[in-house]
Structures are given as structure tokens and as C-alpha cells.
Amino acid sequence: MSAFAAFPARVWRSRQYLSRIAIMRAKANSNYGSDGEEGSANRTFSIQGHVLSAPKPVPGLYLVATPIGNLGDITLRALETLAGVDIIACEDTRITRRLTERYAISAELKPYHEHNAALARPKILERLAQGASIALVSDAGTPLISDPGFKLVREVSAAGHNVIAVPGASSVLTALSVAALPTDRFYFEGFLPAKEGARRTRLTELARIDATLVMFESGNRVQESLADLSEIMAGRDAAICRELTKLHEDIKRAPISELARTAATLETRGEFVLVVGPPRDDANVMTQHDLDDLLRASLARDSVKDSVAHAVELSGRPRREVYARALELVKETRGGEGKGGGPRAARRGRNQHRGTANH
Numbered sequence: 501m502s503a504f505a506a507f508p509a510r511v512w513r514s515r516q517y518l519s520r521i522a523i524m525r526a527k528a529n530s531n532y533g534s535d536g537e538e539g540s541a542n543r544t545f546s547i548q549g550h551v552l553s554a555p556k557p558v559p560g561l562y563l564v565a566t567p568i569g570n571l572g573d574i575t576l577r578a579l580e581t582l583a584g585v586d587i588i589a590c591e592d593t594r595i596t597r598r599l600t601e602r603y604a605i606s607a608e609l610k611p612y613h614e615h616n617a618a619l620a621r622p623k624i625l626e627r628l629a630q631g632a633s634i635a636l637v638s639d640a641g642t643p644l645i646s647d648p649g650f651k652l653v654r655e656v657s658a659a660g661h662n663v664i665a666v667p668g669a670s671s672v673l674t675a676l677s678v679a680a681l682p683t684d685r686f687y688f689e690g691f692l693p694a695k696e697g698a699r700r701t702r703l704t705e706l707a708r709i710d711a712t713l714v715m716f717e718s719g720n721r722v723q724e725s726l727a728d729l730s731e732i733m734a735g736r737d738a739a740i741c742r743e744l745t746k747l748h749e750d751i752k753r754a755p756i757s758e759l760a761r762t763a764a765t766l767e768t769r770g771e772f773v774l775v776v777g778p779p780r781d782d783a784n785v786m787t788q789h790d791l792d793d794l795l796r797a798s799l800a801r802d803s804v805k806d807s808v809a810h811a812v813e814l815s816g817r818p819r820r821e822v823y824a825r826a827l828e829l830v831k832e833t834r835g836g837e838g839k840g841g842g843p844r845a846a847r848r849g850r851n852q853h854r855g856t857a858n859h
Contacts (some may be wrong), residue, residue: 760819
């Protein structure tokens with residue numbers, strides 16, 4: 501049920517409420533000019549059957565935040581802006597049309613996305629020079645946040661046109677607010693690299709940041725990313741936020757290692773935001789148990805040299821100690837297999853260690 505539908509019908513019908521909308525509209529839109537232009541009769545929007553007029557905004561580019569799932573999460577100012585502008589530039593006209601049809605907004609929709617941006621920007625700049633007011637929206641949330649628009653805003657600003665923000669929904673802040681993790685400092689990463697090697701390298705870099713981390717991930721890679729996070733950021737608390745504000749919203753909060761262990765049962769349909777807490781105050785030096793888990797996972801994939809270097813960087817422990825423990829684990833995994841892999845790996849590790857020390 502939308503936020504608007506949750507209100508009793510009598511509230512929407514009351515003159516007092518409509519008067520309040522008019523007052524809020526006047527206060528929130530001090531930048532708007534007078535509406536005396538041709539076609540102004542179509543500058544309207546509708547809420548629960550009540551049609552409200554929308555004056556044309558002063559010329560400029562309006563960055564309008566739209567709902568991230570629940571269409572009721574739209575502000576009055578956003579509705580009035582979208583109804584009043586000459587053009588709405590959007591990633592996908594089909595997705596934005598759902599919103600405009602919901603609120604009976606008839607503004608013209610034009611595509612603006614990464615594939616046509618180079619061609620569309622000059623046309624937008626030309627229209628702005630002619631006095632047009634144009635809204636930029638993403639498929640969901642706040643424009644420019646992991647979405648196209650940076651170059652457009654830069655060029656519009658450089659040309660001397662107005663750039664006005666119309667704030668609203670953001671999946672980054674929504675996830676951060678419900679994750680039950682520290683919010684005094686946070687770092688937004690966006691989407692992690694798709695390939696495993698690049699992803700692990702980037703996560704290793706992110707692990708050095710003493711702040712809560714917010715990341716986007718797709719459903720078909722979320723399980724692999726959780727496994728990498730549990731290895732590289734062992735000991736941290738985290739939250740998996742799926743389908744925020746939608747009917748099947750799901751938020752799981754637990755230590756990252758626990759979330760990774762249960763990832764196989766995770767519903768992977770939908771959109772994910774991963775939030776990982778900062779290192780604990782007592783987590784400057786990795787526990788022996790976590791160090792062993794880290795080394796075992798690395799040794800199964802990489803050489804002793806690379807595994808030791810990776811573990812030293814993440815564990816806060818001395819290289820000599822980590823190297824010695826890596827050799828012990830190589831011997832343990834050798835067991836009674838009789839394949840000879842363990843001793844050769846250990847000898848290779850010693851040679852690599854000596855070679856590193858000599859440089």
C-alpha cells in the first residue's frame with residue numbers, strides 16, 4: 501500500500517489538507533517563476549483524484565529524486581517539479597512513465613542514459629539556452645548516485661544555467677539508516693567489480709577505510725561477494741538489504757561471516773545494498789582463528805607468497821609470524837594424500853619468501 505493510500509479518504513477531501521498543500525508548495529518552491537506560457541493548462545498532477553496545478557519552474561536543470569520502490573515515497577515538491585517542467589530526461593522512459601501515470605503528469609519524457617548521453621547533452625543544453633526547464637531523474641532514487649548525469653551537470657553549470665536539487669529517496673541512506681551500524685562516518689562504493697580478482701583487490705583496499713561501507717550488488721553475484729567480504733573483512737558486522745521499500749523488503753543483520761555461511765539460502769531476486777560496519781576497536785590485530793581461515797582460503801587459491809602478503813595486509817600481524825603459520829597450514833593440509841603437493845608448496849613458499857627478503 502502506498503504512503504498516500506494509507507491516509508483515510510476524508511483527510512484527502514478536506515479543504516484544510518488541500519490548503520496545507522498549497523502553503524507547502526509556495527514555501528518549497530520559491531525558485532519557481534510565474535506560469536504564463538502556452539500549454540500551462542497541462543501543468544498539473546493528481547493525488548487521489550485531486551488535481552493540483554504546477555507552475556512552470558524557472559529555467560534550469562532540476563535533479564529530482566524519485567522513489568526507490570514504493571511509489572508513495574515521492575515528495576510534493578518533486579511532483580510539482582515533474583508536472584511543471586518542459587521535459588523529463590530519464591534513464592528508461594518506460595520506468596519513469598509508471599510514476600508519471602500514477603500521478604497524471606503529462607510532461608514529455610526523453611531518454612538520457614549512458615548510451616545516448618553524448619548525443620543528448622548538446623540538445624539539453626540548447627533547450628536550456630532557449631529558456632526551458634528540464635528535470636533529470638534516474639530509474640530510482642537520487643540522480644547521479646551510481647547513475648548517469650555527472651557530465652550533464654558539469655556542462656550545464658559551466659554554461660551558466662541553474663542546477664537545482666529536489667531531494668528525496670536514496671537507497672544508500674535508506675540502507676544505512678536500517679542497518680543498525682555506525683552512521684557517523686560512511687563510505688559509498690557503488691557497485692563492486694564483477695570479476696573475482698578485481699573485486700577482491702577492491703575489497704582489500706576498502707578494508708583499510710575506518711568507516712561503515714555501503715555497496716550495491718546484483719543478485720547473481722551477491723553470494724560470491726559475501727564470501728569475499730567474510731574473508732577480507734572477517735569479524736565485522738554487516739547487513740544485507742534487499743528490495744528496500746518494496747513489498748518483499750528483507751533486511752538481514754549479523755556478523756559478515758554468518759551472513760556468508762547462510763548465503764546459499766539467500767533469495768537472490770531483487771536489488772541488494774550491502775552495508776558493512778567499520779573494524780571494531782579491538783580488531784586491529786586479527787584473531788588466530790580468523791587468520792587461519794584467511795590463510796586456508798588464500799592457500800587454496802594462491803601461492804604461499806601471495807597468501808602471506810594478503811594475510812599480512814589484512815591481519816595486522818608480523819610477516820614472520822604469518823609466514824610461519826602459512827607453512828604449518830600447508831603441512832596440515834598435506835595429510836596422507838601422498839600427492840606431494842604440500843612439501844612442494846612449502847618449499848616453493850620458502851624460496852619465494854627468501855626471494856622477497858633479498859629485494
